[in-house]
Amino acid sequence: MSDLPKKYLICSVSELIEKGLAFRFQVELDGKRKPAFILKYESQYFAYLNECAHIPVEMDWQPGDFLDIDKTTILCAMHGAAYLPDTGLCVRGPCKGARLKKIPIYEQEMQLVTDLPVFPDE
Structure with a gap:
């Protein structure tokens, strides 16, 4: 039996440009479904919860x-909060200095x- 954590498929790399x-x-x-997204930026992939750090609404x-x-x-x-795609850091807007929640x-x-x-x- 393997002790490696189970991996869940999100998408194929070909689905992102x-x-x-x-x-x-x-x-x-924490037992709840949360909206999330993954994007390709500067040839790397980044995933975050789809939830603004200011007020938790989809962005x-x-x-x-x-x-x-x-x-x-x-x-x-x-x-209007603006986040850096590679770190999730808010650089402009009402939650400057906060971060998006990263998905590993x-x-x-x-x-x-x-x-x-x-x-x-959904």
Whole structure:
């Protein structure tokens, strides 16, 4: 029997394009399903809860549309908070200095996985 943590599939790397739409999904945290997203930014993959650090509301303008017009920050459509895609740090807005909640992800055989239970976006 293996002691390695179970990995849950989020999506294939081919489903994400550089600075394009994010892939939306849900994860189970503390017994509750929470909205999350993963995006490709500067050839790396980053995943966060889809929850603004200011007030916990979903942030995308349209499903999967998180980046500002210049494609340099994740922007909350509700409050205008701007987060760095690679760290989740809020650099502008009502929660400056706060961070998005990061989802641990791993790339395995061209698939993006996590050790948290994953569910389709609703």
